Amino acid sequence: MCNKTKCDKSAFQKSRRKVLKGIAAGVGALALPASNASASVWEAFFQKHFRELDKTELQQVLARLESEYSKEFGKTVNVKATPPIEGVKYGYGLDLSRCIGCRRCVYACVEENNQSRDPQIHWIKVLQLDKEKGVYLDHAEHYYNPAEVPEQGKFYMPIQCQQCENPPCTKVCPVQATWPENDGIVVVDYNWCIGCRYCMAACPYGARHFNWAKSKLPKDEMNPETHYLGNRPRPTGVVEKCTFCVQRTREQPGRYPACEEVCPVGARKFGNLNDPKSEIRYLIENKRVFIFKEDLNTQPKFYYFYAT
Amino acid sequence: MKNIWNFFKGTLILTARGSAAYYCWVGGLLVLMIIGGFTYVIQLNDGLIVTNMRDQVSWGFYISNFTFLVGVAAAAVLLVIPAYVYHWKPIKEIALLGELLAVSAIVMCLLFVTVDIGRPDRFWHLIPFVGILNFPQSLLAWDVAVLNTYLVLNLTIAVYYLYNLYYKREPNKKFTTPLLLFSIPAAISIHTVTAFLYNGLGARPFWNASILAPRFLASAFCSGPAFMILVFFLIRKYTRFKISDEAIQKIAELIAYAMFINLFLLGAEIFKEYYTASVHLAPMQYLLQGLHGHNALVPWIWTAMIFNVTAFMIFLIPDTRRNNTTLVLGCVLIFIGVYIEKGMGLVIPGFVPDVLHEIYEYVPSGLEMLLAIGIWATGLFVFTMLLRVAIPILNGDFHVADDGVDCHIGDNLFFLGKADREKRNVSVVEKTEDSGS
Numbered sequence: 001m002c003n004k005t006k007c008d009k010s011a012f013q014k015s016r017r018k019v020l021k022g023i024a025a026g027v028g029a030l031a032l033p034a035s036n037a038s039a040s041v042w043e044a045f046f047q048k049h050f051r052e053l054d055k056t057e058l059q060q061v062l063a064r065l066e067s068e069y070s071k072e073f074g075k076t077v078n079v080k081a082t083p084p085i086e087g088v089k090y091g092y093g094l095d096l097s098r099c100i101g102c103r104r105c106v107y108a109c110v111e112e113n114n115q116s117r118d119p120q121i122h123w124i125k126v127l128q129l130d131k132e133k134g135v136y137l138d139h140a141e142h143y144y145n146p147a148e149v150p151e152q153g154k155f156y157m158p159i160q161c162q163q164c165e166n167p168p169c170t171k172v173c174p175v176q177a178t179w180p181e182n183d184g185i186v187v188v189d190y191n192w193c194i195g196c197r198y199c200m201a202a203c204p205y206g207a208r209h210f211n212w213a214k215s216k217l218p219k220d221e222m223n224p225e226t227h228y229l230g231n232r233p234r235p236t237g238v239v240e241k242c243t244f245c246v247q248r249t250r251e252q253p254g255r256y257p258a259c260e261e262v263c264p265v266g267a268r269k270f271g272n273l274n275d276p277k278s279e280i281r282y283l284i285e286n287k288r289v290f291i292f293k294e295d296l297n298t299q300p301k302f303y304y305f306y307a308t
Numbered sequence: 309m310k311n312i313w314n315f316f317k318g319t320l321i322l323t324a325r326g327s328a329a330y331y332c333w334v335g336g337l338l339v340l341m342i343i344g345g346f347t348y349v350i351q352l353n354d355g356l357i358v359t360n361m362r363d364q365v366s367w368g369f370y371i372s373n374f375t376f377l378v379g380v381a382a383a384a385v386l387l388v389i390p391a392y393v394y395h396w397k398p399i400k401e402i403a404l405l406g407e408l409l410a411v412s413a414i415v416m417c418l419l420f421v422t423v424d425i426g427r428p429d430r431f432w433h434l435i436p437f438v439g440i441l442n443f444p445q446s447l448l449a450w451d452v453a454v455l456n457t458y459l460v461l462n463l464t465i466a467v468y469y470l471y472n473l474y475y476k477r478e479p480n481k482k483f484t485t486p487l488l489l490f491s492i493p494a495a496i497s498i499h500t501v502t503a504f505l506y507n508g509l510g511a512r513p514f515w516n517a518s519i520l521a522p523r524f525l526a527s528a529f530c531s532g533p534a535f536m537i538l539v540f541f542l543i544r545k546y547t548r549f550k551i552s553d554e555a556i557q558k559i560a561e562l563i564a565y566a567m568f569i570n571l572f573l574l575g576a577e578i579f580k581e582y583y584t585a586s587v588h589l590a591p592m593q594y595l596l597q598g599l600h601g602h603n604a605l606v607p608w609i610w611t612a613m614i615f616n617v618t619a620f621m622i623f624l625i626p627d628t629r630r631n632n633t634t635l636v637l638g639c640v641l642i643f644i645g646v647y648i649e650k651g652m653g654l655v656i657p658g659f660v661p662d663v664l665h666e667i668y669e670y671v672p673s674g675l676e677m678l679l680a681i682g683i684w685a686t687g688l689f690v691f692t693m694l695l696r697v698a699i700p701i702l703n704g705d706f707h708v709a710d711d712g713v714d715c716h717i718g719d720n721l722f723f724l725g726k727a728d729r730e731k732r733n734v735s736v737v738e739k740t741e742d743s744g745s
Contacts, residue, residue: 045429049433049440119357125664127664137587137664137665138587138590138661138665140664140665140666142664142666159664168509168510168511171445171446172445172446172447172448172508172509173442173446173448174434174441174442174446174448174449174452175430175433175434175439175440175441175442176440176442177433192430192433192440193426193427193430194425194426194427194428194430194431194433194434195356195425195426195427195430196421196424196425196426196448197366197367197424197426198446198448198505200363200366201366201367201506201509201511201512201658201659202509202511203511203663204510204511204663205663205664206363206364206662206663206664206666208363209363210356210363210366210426211355211426212355212356212357212359212361212362213354213355213356213357214354214355235427236355236426237355237356237425237426237427238426238427239426296510296511297510
């Protein structure tokens with residue numbers, strides 16, 4: 001049974017390649033960019049979905065991207081495609097009683113994940129809320145800018161992708177360009193996304209961001225350690241989002257997400273939900289925890305809590 | 309095969325001919341299309357940043373137009389049902405024009421979606437088996453499927469019918485009837501699926517109301533037929549085609565029912581939101597009253613409300629419905645009213661306030677509007693070309709010549725001037741006498 005499906009699949013892929021070749025020949029005959037375009041433009045155009053690439057194809061794609069980015073940014077850029085670690089499911093904890101609203105996480109994220117600097121894309125948004133009113137978003141201040149934080153009577157709520165177990169954003173994608181991986185991280189194949197932005201309409205947390213213009217990323221600020229599904233430079237016209245720093249957290253030995261690492265007050269916690277001895281499990285079991293917009297049944301793996 | 313080529317050649321010759329008014333109209337549309345084309349090139353070059361859409365309001369003017377036009381396309385069914393299910397003759401003669409309007413509207417829909425997506429070069433990812441169409445999970449995949457089915461269906465019926473008339477053959481009913489019957493659920497499904505596309509998002513309370521799909525259908529059955537009545541008046545006045553008052557009156561009556569249901573459902577929704585007054589009221593407040601000092605949509609939605617209610621009164625009162633001047637006024641009001649209500653009035657409050665309650669007030673950029681005008685011009689161009697071929701065929705002015713190869717063109721003007729119209733009236737009288745004998 002298993003073999004049969006495999007066989008069917010490869011036959012289907014072969015016929016698909018044939019069709020694509022036919023289209024390529026047809027489009028080529030129209031002499032679109034043909035004469036001056038390098039072969040890699042066509043390779044990129046006809047690249048298959050990430051999850052349908054076999055090992056050699058994946059290596060070719062990664063090599064192509066590495067050479068492209070290295071040329072563009074004038075330094076050696078690595079593009080990895082490290083798969084999820086077996087048996088790991090990531091969870092994130094955020095201590096609302098500690099967060100001081102300094103937004104260091106916002107900018108550490110931008111630097112780590114090669115977001116566009118102009119127009120600015122922020123994967124983390126910090127809301128300033130009134131202590132009296134609690135998590136009541138209608139009174140949230142999105143662009144607070146005092147000389148010093150925290151302000152009297154205010155508390156701060158950072159919001160980023162909640163890495164839902166039941167993500168409404170992946171369900172709606174018309175081309176399956178976004179999906180939850182086995183370690184629970186919701187990723188986007190930037191080379192497959194058609195930029196319809198249906199996922200942005202579906203996300204209840206405003207966690208998805210669109211590349212409205214060509215991203216401006218200064219050469220010297222570009223982080224060359226990248227992941228295909230994470231922080232590699234994004235093309236124009238596609239959607240991007242937080243990946244819990246997949247380029248860091250999937251390595252062994254791994255590193256914490258940049259936002260966790262930079263937090264000056266230790267408000268951010270990160271760990272393996274499947275490990276009963278992990279810090280995140282301890283927090284969930286012993287602190288007052290809530291998840292954001294629980295009524296939508298998105299089942300976030302991002303836990304807000306009050307440690308004190 | 310040769311017949312098809314000859315027919316096609318004939319249509320090219322036919323569409324190239326026409327009166328000065330026809331050339332002006334088509335030329336004007338072409339200019340707008342070219343301007344739209346240039347703006348699209350700019351957008352492709354610089355990215356969607358040239359629009360005023362941003363992360364907070366991630367769909368705007370393009371998708372609003374798309375949503376409205378799906379309704380216009382779906383409304384063709386309102387002619388097909390009386391024509392082919394009840395065999396009501398006055399409408400049977402004009403049902404074909406409704407199908408052609410559906411084709412033109414779907415072309416516009418597909419263009420609006422195309423200009424809205426960030427990577428149109430990756431459109432092939434949507435083609436089943438070549439790319440990956442996320443069917444049945446994604447409602448957008450459903451929409452791709454039903455819109456294309458509906459386009460092919462209407463195009464097939466209309467072209468097959470006209471092609472046979474051109475060759476003076478009786479269309480095979482065994483072929484057309486199943487297709488026509490299938491086009492009824494197809495029309496309903498394109499609008500239902502488009503409504504579900506918004507409806508299924510728990511993140512957007514403004515759309516997450518089960519009343520949305522029925523409201524979509526009700527308003528579609530107002531706007532599409534209203535546009536058709538306006539087109540019928542124009543055709544009747546400026547071409548040789550005859551359309552009976554009886555047919556137009558029947559459509560007007562149907563619009564009155566549909567508008568009543570539309571207004572009732574709208575009222576039901578307004579009641580529910582305002583009486584409950586939960587945080588989910590915010591988008592509706594933004595639409596109707598303005599929210600925290602932001603009120604870009606308020607004058608528009610009230611214009612739409614006034615237009616819709618006025619039009620409903622016009623269609624309800626028999627005297628104003630039977631008077632052609634007020635009838636035309638009612639159709640114009642409905643068309644504009646529903647355009648506002650089912651376009652920007654539906655899409656934008658879904659995003660304002662956004663999911664984190666930020667208010668980004670969206671107004672389309674000049675480039676967005678020029679591009680949208682270009683697409684409307686393209687749709688009207690397609691519709692004009694289809695009518696240019698269909699009307700002479702239906703009139704018997706365009707058919708295969710006696711040698712069976714060349715075409716006979718009896719209508720070189722299409723849009724008639726005043727003098728021509730008077731002449732036409734004479735020839736029409738002669739013709740009816742001919743057919744009577």
